[in-house]
Amino acid sequence: MTTPVQALSTREAADVLGEAIAEVQSVIVGQEHMVEQLMVGLLAKGHVLLEGVPGTAKTLAVRTFAQVVGGDFARIQFTPDLVPSDIVGTRIYSAQQEKFDVNLGPVFVNFVLADEINRAPAKVQSAMLELMAEKQVSIGGKTYPVPQPFIVIATQNPIESEGVYPLPEAQRDRFLLKVDVPYPRGNEEFEILRRMSVRPPTARGILEPGRVQALQDQASGVFVHNLVAEYVVRLVLATRTPAEFGMPDLAPVIQIGASSRATLGLVAAARALALIHGRDYVLPTDVQAVARDVMAHRLVLGFDAIADNISPVQVVERIVAMVPAPTPVWNEQQRAQAREEHRYAPHHEAN
Structure with a gap:
């Protein structure tokens, strides 16, 4: 039985959210808009699509954000040869027990980082559509809900052309936010060099899943x-x-x-x-x-x-x-x- 989370006032909620955003910023240089929109997407129970050229800290930002917010995290690298069972799971026959066992895929976590989501073929996109819209997956005629809170944060590279499947309009519509991630500015580039070239900093946890759900309810x-x-x-x-x-x-x-x-x-x-x-x-x-x-x-x-x-x-x-x-x-x-x-x-x- 889960322990009930004490309700926060609006000012207390803003303070803890500001602390969480600041903790992410202690690792990520610049990109204030992206970090704030990640928090907006989480509180609004929506999914986020990050678009930017390689090397703009998209993956690092999502990983750091998950560390700060708490909960389970999984990164899935999307490739053209991916099949739906690779992400949602599949049924495997057990000869010893003479029945099928269900092996759930890596999407059964609180935070799913779908790296380069536009590299996945149509069947995988359809599996992602059910996952994002219904927050559940279907395996062998049975549905399995994902844990709460749940958010998909996907990245895509706008300059790739080979082996890329553009996201269909129906799937783009499932993302609450699409955030463009620009290059860092000159002073930020210098700070990246100073901060990351020796011993990269690590973020500490500020929130946990129960508190996140309470903040989501408060935001609604x-x-x-x-x-x-x-x-x-x-x-x-x-x-x-x-x-x-x-x-x-x-x-x-x-x-x-x-x-x-x-x-x-x-x-x-x-x-x-x-x-x-x-x-x-x-x-x-x-x-x-x-x-x-x-x-x-x-x-x-x-x-x-x-x-x-x-x-x-x-x-x-x-x-x-x-x-x-x-x-x-x-x-x-x-x-x-x-x-x-x-x-x-x-x-x-x-x-």
């Missing part, structure tokens, strides 16, 4: 005002009918807009980000901060847009800039009440 309870929810819906609708939102030039650019998973994903990710920042309510700025990573990989652009080197990220940034966000209007009584309830910092108050 973060308040979302109706005006913020309507703003999320307008952002998603603008990808489907941009002309109705004053962007007729985007109509021929976007072939397929964002799905309803984007709507749910925006709210879940914004809630997680608000908790990380020590708030029990979502602001429009939280939605804007996660919009690119939640929406861009769900858009399918037309051939002309691709030929003109227009990226989905540019489209999302244009939509965020054009769709007006709700603006809170305070009278003196409401401002005083909000300051008392949420401990607003002075620079957050309107003049």
Whole structure:
């Protein structure tokens, strides 16, 4: 029987999450956005796709993140000759017992690092689809749930062309976030050389699975005002009918807009980000901060847009800039009440 985890206040939750992020940063130089989005994906119970050229610390970041957060971790190197049984498990006949035994695969852990996921063939992708969507696998007509909490963090290399199977749109849609991992800046490159060339640092554990599940539940309870929810819906609708939102030039650019998973994903990710920042309510700025990573990989652009080197990220940034966000209007009584309830910092108050 598991021991119940003591509930934390919003400020205490933000402090422990900040400590966990800082512990990852003690190993990973730079890449603050990637590390924060990994935590957002974990709190929002979503999967994360990291895309970047080789050598940008994607695998090291995921391994370090798993050490800090706690739980079991497995890395699976995807190759073109991989078969589904290599990752989910298979049935093996036992001659001694005259029956089939089930050997569960390496995905039965809390953290699955799917390295170079776009190298896997279609059958493996379909097995991953069930794993990510249902958090279970089917072996011999029987389903086996994975342990909780569970998250798939996949990496892919954007410059590879040989032996690569591009992820189908249905599978990309299963990822809550797709994070682009850039090269480190000059000062960060120097710090990488200084920190990693002698004795690489190791991270210590800050959280454990029970605490993570409690924080996930706490994040799902973060308040979302109706005006913020309507703003999320307008952002998603603008990808489907941009002309109705004053962007007729985007109509021929976007072939397929964002799905309803984007709507749910925006709210879940914004809630997680608000908790990380020590708030029990979502602001429009939280939605804007996660919009690119939640929406861009769900858009399918037309051939002309691709030929003109227009990226989905540019489209999302244009939509965020054009769709007006709700603006809170305070009278003196409401401002005083909000300051008392949420401990607003002075620079957050309107003049």
